Amino acid sequence: MKSRQRLAVSLWLRVMMLIILTAAAFCYAMFQGGFVSWFLFYAFLPYALYALLFALIPLRVTAKRTLQQTRLKAGDVLSVEVEIKRTTPFPYVYVMMEDAPPDTFHLQEQIEMKQMLFPWFQKTWRFSYQLNDIPRGEHQFTAVRIKTGDMFGFVEKEVVLPLEKKLLVYPKVLDLPVASAESVNENGGKAVHSWLNEPTNMTTGVREYQQGDRFAWVDWKTTARRGQLMTKEFEQNQTKDLVVFADFTDEAVFETVVSIAASVLQTAVKKGVPAGLVPLGDQHAFRVDQGELHLQDMLYYLTRVQYQPSRTSEYQPLAASEYQYSGKYVVTGQLQEELAANLLGNRSKKNLSVLLVKGAGERLTTKEKLLVDRLKASGIRTTTLFEDSLHERTVR
Template identity: 85%
Template sequence: MKSRHRVAISLWLRVMMLIILTAAAFCYAMFQGGFVSWFLFYAFLPYALYALLFALVPLRATAKRTIQQTSLKAGDVLSVDLEIKRTHPFPYVYVMIEDAPPNTFHLQEQIEMKQMLFPWFRKTWRFSYQLNDVMRGEHHLTAVRIKTGDMFGFVEKEIIIPLEKKLLVYPKVLDIPVEPAESLSENGGKAVHSWLNEPTHVTTGVREYQQGDRFAWVDWKTTARRGQLMTKEFEQNQAKDLVVFADFTDQAVFETVVSIAASVLQTAVKKGVPSGLVPLGDQHAFRVDQGELHLQDMLYYLTRVQHQPSRALEYKPLAASEYQHSGKYVVTGQLQEELAASLFGNRNRKNITVLLVKKAVDHFTTKEKQLVDRLKASGIRITLLFEDRLHERTVR
């Protein structure tokens, strides 16, 4: 309220200054006389009258924002259309329209979200922009800002139209090929999805469709016969649980670790494998479950997660009894003694796969090479994923 009051005072001070300037030009013409002085007065008069009318006519408008994409992943192109309608046809020389950018956007993206138009008598203004390589995260678009003024800047106006929109940009899904364990090589392009590549379900019967069941599981013959959606039931002992343990402490490869965790979980859910997510150093863990709703909950967490440099890692969940019979995927950017010791403490080491993410080959240290050899010798599978090669292929 105080801010609005200050704006009103500033506006009328400018109007008073404009009236004083107009009066001064008239007085100069009256006392000086001659063609030049009257020419200056009459040339200035239209601009002064326009500025006075501009100050008196209120700026009222409504805004509508349309986002072309319904589901975005990091690196996608975001296309936005803004439509602004005003209530009167007063001519505006220029308007500056800005879709107020969230703090989570880069400076270049914030620049793209504003544009100057020259509408004059038009009552509908349209503004479109594109953001390339949009960032992962939860972004909040809050308002549309419109700023305008007269030709010489005597009077300026600005309105802010609230327009809330939450924009979710999910992690980039990487194309990590499914390879058998025997073909592992440290080339940054093969991950150990060996048991995910095998058939995981044997049909044992049918049941009524439940929320979260995959559309591909629907038994259409039984559905047609009974007149309601029926889903296939599978032999549970054929489906192996999967738990992804993610380490978000390495800033250099943080975004890639997030993408790999999301990719593994999405691959598992598509194959009907019950999955869970345990962020190391975070109290928030997702139990082992299946279905699209469970996957969306995990992806939402991975969408909002931030780099965690100050948190002390807890490796106890890696040896927890509830995960002893689950397939474990450990996604990390740095291999340390504490992590290796926790992995050695597992009885079912053949169920463990370590995905070690490095920026490039030269970031792989001698200490890490020694730990990799020890892990392999103990029966733990480990794959090196180099960021510069991994991002060359993505799933769209």
């Protein structure tokens, strides 16, 4: 409110100064006389009248922001278009339009989210821009700023239009190098064993197509023979489910841990595998379930999750009875003694897979190498993933 009052006072001070200058030019022409003095007065008069009308006529505009993409992943490019419409036909010499970035955008490069136009009588003003390498998270656009003035800057106006828009940027999905259980040891642990590459159901028959059936389930041979769409029926294997335990206490590889957790969950749900998410050290956990809505709930959590400072993590869920027969993925950036002890104390070690994430150029510490050897010796699959090689396999 105070800023508006200051702008109004400044505007009227400029108008008074303009009137005084016009009166001074007129008085000079009256007393001096001659061609030059009257030429100066008549040359200045149109600009003065324009500035006076510019000050008196209010700037009434409406704004609309359009995001070209509605479902983004971290690292994508965001295209934004801002459209301004005005109701008065008054000509404007120039207009500066600016869209302020959300506070949650920590972009590495300075992005110009503003543009100057020379619209004159145009009623619709548009400008667009692109944001590269969008960060993961929930972002809120707030307002659009419009600034204009007369030709010589005697009078200036500025309007801030509240224009809220929420943008969800999901974690980056990585193409993890998945291998079968038999090939893990042969590849030296460089591939990720996955329950997802093993069959989770068997075909038991066919039935008529129903709304909601996947296109990939259509049995084309039976469809051609009977003349109507037929889909396969499956016998679900109820023992095949998966739980991702994510450790968000390592700031150096935090974003990569989030991306790996999201990638495993998305792959599981798309293959029809019931999946759940348990953030270590956090009370918020997602039960084992399946379906797109359940996946969206987990991805929304991973979209908004923030780095959790180092603290004593709670590893008890790893040994919970409800996850005894589930395939377990433990995604962490630091393999600590406490975590290794909980893993070694787990009854169903064959269901465990540890994904140890390291930064580009980083190597395992001596302690981590010993713990990795202990886990592998007990039958727990342990894979070390490096950020530089993972981000080269980003799914687009």
